[in-house]
Amino acid sequence: MRVRTVLYADEGTMLTNGTDFGAVIWLADGVSPDTYRAIPMEEYEAILAGREAEESDEAGVDRAWN
Amino acid sequence: MAKVVTDDKHYGAIGDAIRENLPDSHYLKGVGFTPAEMPAAIGEVRVTGEDTGYWCGYSEGEQAEYDRMWDMLQQNGNRNAYSYAFIDWGWEYIHPKYKIIPVVDQISYLFGFNINLKKAEAQYIDLSQRTSNSDTSSATGNNCVFIGCSELEEVEDIGMLAGYYYRTFRKCPALHTVAIVRFNSATMIYQMFDNCSSLVNLSVEGTIGQNGLDLQWSNSLSGSSIASVIHALSKTTAGLSITLSETAVNNAFTAAQWATLTGEKPNWSIHLV
Numbered sequence: 001m002r003v004r005t006v007l008y009a010d011e012g013t014m015l016t017n018g019t020d021f022g023a024v025i026w027l028a029d030g031v032s033p034d035t036y037r038a039i040p041m042e043e044y045e046a047i048l049a050g051r052e053a054e055e056s057d058e059a060g061v062d063r064a065w066n
Numbered sequence: 067m068a069k070v071v072t073d074d075k076h077y078g079a080i081g082d083a084i085r086e087n088l089p090d091s092h093y094l095k096g097v098g099f100t101p102a103e104m105p106a107a108i109g110e111v112r113v114t115g116e117d118t119g120y121w122c123g124y125s126e127g128e129q130a131e132y133d134r135m136w137d138m139l140q141q142n143g144n145r146n147a148y149s150y151a152f153i154d155w156g157w158e159y160i161h162p163k164y165k166i167i168p169v170v171d172q173i174s175y176l177f178g179f180n181i182n183l184k185k186a187e188a189q190y191i192d193l194s195q196r197t198s199n200s201d202t203s204s205a206t207g208n209n210c211v212f213i214g215c216s217e218l219e220e221v222e223d224i225g226m227l228a229g230y231y232y233r234t235f236r237k238c239p240a241l242h243t244v245a246i247v248r249f250n251s252a253t254m255i256y257q258m259f260d261n262c263s264s265l266v267n268l269s270v271e272g273t274i275g276q277n278g279l280d281l282q283w284s285n286s287l288s289g290s291s292i293a294s295v296i297h298a299l300s301k302t303t304a305g306l307s308i309t310l311s312e313t314a315v316n317n318a319f320t321a322a323q324w325a326t327l328t329g330e331k332p333n334w335s336i337h338l339v
Contacts, residue, residue: 002329002332004325004328004329004332014339015337017307017335019277020277020280020307020309020335020337021282021309021337021339022309022337022338022339023312023338023339024312024337024338025335025336025337025338026328026335026336026337026338027335028304028305028306028307028332028333028334028335029332029333030304030305031305031335051257051260
């Protein structure tokens with residue numbers, strides 16, 4: 001029988017391993033739950049907003065043919 | 067002192083212009099018009115023009131201009147490098163004179179920010195001929211090919227190969243169907259489907275062997291599409307993850323079905339948002 005660990009974020013938080021995020025994480029074999037930490041939802045949303053800004057900057061640069 | 071032009075002079079000028087544009091034989095040619103009669107007289111000019119072949123050659127000229135534009139842009143059908151070629155274009159459908167077949171160079175932003183584009187059709191686009199398509203560098207991948215196509219609904223199998231998928235479909239919130247995308251275990255994936263909130267149908271071929279596939283925005287992604295993604299995950303990698311929409315997964319699978327499906331790839335962490 002295979003046992004798979006599932007992590008659930010508490011209300012108002014998101015789990016992250018530093019690069020990816022999830023409210024529910026089906027952990028791969030051999031990955032420790034300690035790899036993940038909870039962050040406030042506001043912090044997660046700020047990270048997503050940062051992606052938006054990054055894209056806008058990049059698109060502007062690309063459109064300028066630099 | 068300012069020159070005063072009376073209404074009578076304006077009307078007289080209009081009447082002269084109408085008469086000048088009528089054929090000599092027309093019964094109105096030598097007639098004077100009251101202002102009230104002028105609209106009908108102008109209509110006579112149009113009717114006469116149509117009767118005498120005013121539009122003759124219009125469609126031929128239109129076709130000639132279409133040909134001239136595309137022959138120039140696509141080098142009489144010989145163009146094989148298309149990076150940035152159609153960025154910011156306003157077309158709804160990609161219907162060029164010659165099929166778009168990039169062979170060399172990158173295809174970055176090929177249709178980027180085509181905000182009216184509805185569909186990318188295989189009849190007009192073939193991305194499968196690129197000589198360096200297996201290269202995983204950003205220079206030869208599918209970098210931002212459809213980024214910002216806010217009305218794009220469907221991408222047929224246009225031969226997207228296992229090049230670098232960097233923001234390929236980012237900011238395509240109307241995108242419903244992507245017929246096929248192809249990966250190999252080295253294919254880099256980064257923000258490929260960000261903001262694709264309408265995505266339902268996605269078919270994956272090959273093997274996903276890198277981090278970064280994030281479908282968290284696609285709440286309506288079908289069960290078969292999710293299964294296609296899971297089936298494509300490499301069995302030999304370790305420490306990698308993908309991200310899916312929790313809503314989509316819960317709508318498509320029972321807990322038992324989901325456990326079975328994810329059980330196929332115990333070497334992957336699966337994140338649900």
